[in-house]
Amino acid sequence: MKTSRKTAITAVAGALALGMFAPATAASASVPGIEGYSDVVANEAITTLSSERGVSEVAAATLLQTQQNSVDALDELRSSLSSDIVSEYLDASGKPVVNVATKAAAAKAEAAGATAKVVSRTAEQLDAARAQLESVSVAHTSVGLDPQNNQLVVTIADQAKDSAAAKLTQKAAQLGDAVRVEHVAGGMEKAIYNGEAITGGGSRCSAGFNVNDGSQDYILDAGHCTAGVAEWNVGPSIDASFPGNDYGLIRNDTGSAPGAVTLWDGTTQSISSASDATVGQDICKSGSTTQLTCGTVQATNVTVNYPEGAVSGLVQTSAEVNSGDSGGCLFSGSTGLGITSGMGGGSSYFQPVTEALSAYGMSLN
Incomplete structure (x- = not known):
């Protein structure tokens, strides 16, 4: 079961990560506000989007608001069209686009205000192709849609x-134009190393989402963090799911479990819901190494083959992360989206938070 963006959840991400930096320069007074965004997150998101796309701050702010409205619309479409949707994304203008298998489904999507495309490959065909590719597990590779x-x-x-890699390339070639192969520099690594923030066993991660089971506070974090460290400076690791997934649970014994993401300038971002990420959506992340960074969702349901094993269902983004950011929070305005997992080839990878919440039966604080 996944938590809808429409579901009222007292949210948020862990503000236990340490450190500060100078606040972002305030956007011009002529820039419209974005519903649900704190000033600091709005400034960072607008600055990043304006720079990446070469648009004005006003246009960037308008695009972010359009995206937020479109993601809400996609939530409704998923419910009404269900298995008829092959995939979905936001176009360059922030409007929703759905790929569907039939003309009847396309008509329903168009009536709901989305652009619909009838595509030649169904979700079942893509899943079958993915299964063949994932049968050839190779470290430092990934498979995404x-x-x-x-x-x-x-x-x-x-x-x-x-x-x-040659075996994987050969398998991809056998699947024809259902697959394309790309090459990137470096490797694909989980994002943890020695240092400070939440610490234990000589390792550092970033505090994730503060959650509770109705009586006890916990921190929802990266599984590779909780699998590697038994006792943190905030409490003991209770569970870990890694590889396969990348989520874990730390009991929060600090007596502090704030419902907000730290933005590293003394302010926080409130989050009122949790949802899944959408391709094309502009997002931000908070972590103890690179602090507040923003970018765009590049892919969802990505399988990343770390040296320690494969993790599936990840969100791929362009937001900067680095070692020590693991466990940190991915969000879009007031919506929590994911937990920092790793990085590679200039991209960052996140465990969807809805899946982790459901697995542990937790609610965001």
Whole structure:
């Protein structure tokens, strides 16, 4: 069961991560406000979007508000069209686009205000192709969906062994134009290293979402963090799911479990719901190494083959992360989206928070 963006949840992300930086420069007074965004997050998101797309601050703010409205619309469409939807994304103007298998489904989507595309490959066909690709597990590679082209993307990093990568490339070639292969620099690594923030066993991660089971506070964090460290400075690790998934639970014994994401300038971002990320959606993340950074969702349901094993169902974004950011929070305005998992090839990867909340039966604080 996944938590809808419409569901009222007292949200948020852990403000236990440490450190400060200078606040972002305030946007011009002529820039419209964005519903649910704190000033600091709005400024960072607008600045990033304006720079990446070469648009004015006013246009960036308008686009972010349009995206937020579109994601709400997609939530409704998922409920009404269910299995008829192959995939979905936000176009360059922030409007919702759904790929569907039939003309009847396209008509329903169009009536609801979305652009609909009848595509040649169904969700079942793409899932079958994905299963074949994932049967060839190669460290430092990933498999994700490109909804704009209704196509799977195999990404191979330089650190992948040539002989193993060749087998994966061969498998991709057998699947024809349902798959394309891309090559990136470096490797794909989970984001944890020695240092400070939430610490234990000589390792550092970032505090994730503060959650509770009705009587006890916990921190919902990256599974590779809780699997690797038994006792943190905030409390003991209670559970870990890694690899396969990348979520875990830390008992919060600090007596402090604020319902807000830290923004590193003394302010926080309130979050009122949890939801799944959408391709094309502009997002931000908070972590103890790179602090507040923003970017765009590049893919969802991505399988990343870390050296320690494969993790599936991840969200891929362009937001900067680095070692020590693991466990930190991915969000879009007032909506929590994910938990920092790793990085590779210039992208960052996040465990969907809805799946983790459901697995542990937790509510956001």
